[in-house]
Amino acid sequence: MTLPPARRPAAVLFDCDGVLADSEGLVNRIVAADLTARGWRLSPDQARETFLGMALPDMLPMIEARVGPLPPRWAGELGQAISGALMEGLDPVPGALAALRAVAAAGLPVAVASNSSRIELRAKLGRLGIAGLFGERVFSFEDVAEPKPAPDIYLAAAAACGAAPAACVVVEDSLLGCRAGIAAGCRVLGLTRETDAAVLAAVGAEPFARMEDLPRLLGLQEKAA
Structure with missing residues (x-):
């Protein structure tokens, strides 16, 4: 190049x-597991392709269109899970x-x-x-x-x-x-x-x-x- x-x-x-x-690999694994449990089956690679570079506010409408309304504390709890994993394995x-x-x-x-x-x-x-x-x-x-x-x-x-x-x-x-x-x-x-x-x-x-x-x-x- x-x-x-x-x-x-x-x-x-x-x-x-x-x-x-x-x-990105670590975060995509967490997001994919969470959404799969809610009914939107995604692999980590599919999560990356779907959400790469997106902020959470832009992700939410896409997710709720597939799985329905999310719990009020979903974003905060997901962020805490990601932060904890990052502190251990980034x-x-x-x-x-x-x-x-x-x-x-x-x-x-x-x-x-x-x-x-x-x-x-x-x-x-x-x-x-x-x-x-x-x-x-x-x-x-x-x-x-x-x-x-x-x-x-x-x-x-x-x-x-x-x-x-x-x-x-x-x-x-x-x-x-x-x-x-x-x-x-x-x-x-x-x-x-x-x-x-x-x-x-x-x-x-x-x-x-x-x-x-x-x-x-x-x-x-x-x-x-």
């Missing part, structure tokens, strides 16, 4: 699941932590913007030991008016970094996330570890295959190990 030319941004805005945290995406630390060491502001809930997102960052790199620049779908693919979350992340969206790079791996970054006016790098490069390129993202390549794509001298 031909990699895009390096351009140093004013800030780097990271998605979490599939970019920093290798969490690994980083290969190369992601070194790439993130190289970006931070180069003096670029970083933020994380995820369609996860606050409790899930904080659990993931805590488990990976990277919460301190982001400080208060952590955004879930609960922090903005509209989740991805709306641009709200990346506009908020750019503002928190004190940078114009056009000067920021978004690092994403899902179609919905890439659409959000493009809509915000950012340059978007689309990780193709589990998503077809053509799908991401079709919405304007620049596909790349390995998180180890990120520092070079950002025009940094430091390279992830």
Whole structure:
């Protein structure tokens, strides 16, 4: 794959699941098991295909159309189950932590913007030991008016970094996330570890295959190990 030319941004805005945290398989197993028990038989792979990149508010109508009204506490209880599992068994995406630390060491502001809930997102960052790199620049779908693919979350992340969206790079791996970054006016790098490069390129993202390549794509001298 031909990699895009390096351009140093004013800030780097990271998605979490599939970019920093290798969490999608674990979360999809929990979601699939819950929905299968409620009558919608899904494998983890089918759950991923159905819900990849979606925030919970957008998932709910789809789920209730298949299984009927959910209990009032369903979302909170599912989030607690996911958070507990993440704290016990979450690994980083290969190369992601070194790439993130190289970006931070180069003096670029970083933020994380995820369609996860606050409790899930904080659990993931805590488990990976990277919460301190982001400080208060952590955004879930609960922090903005509209989740991805709306641009709200990346506009908020750019503002928190004190940078114009056009000067920021978004690092994403899902179609919905890439659409959000493009809509915000950012340059978007689309990780193709589990998503077809053509799908991401079709919405304007620049596909790349390995998180180890990120520092070079950002025009940094430091390279992830």
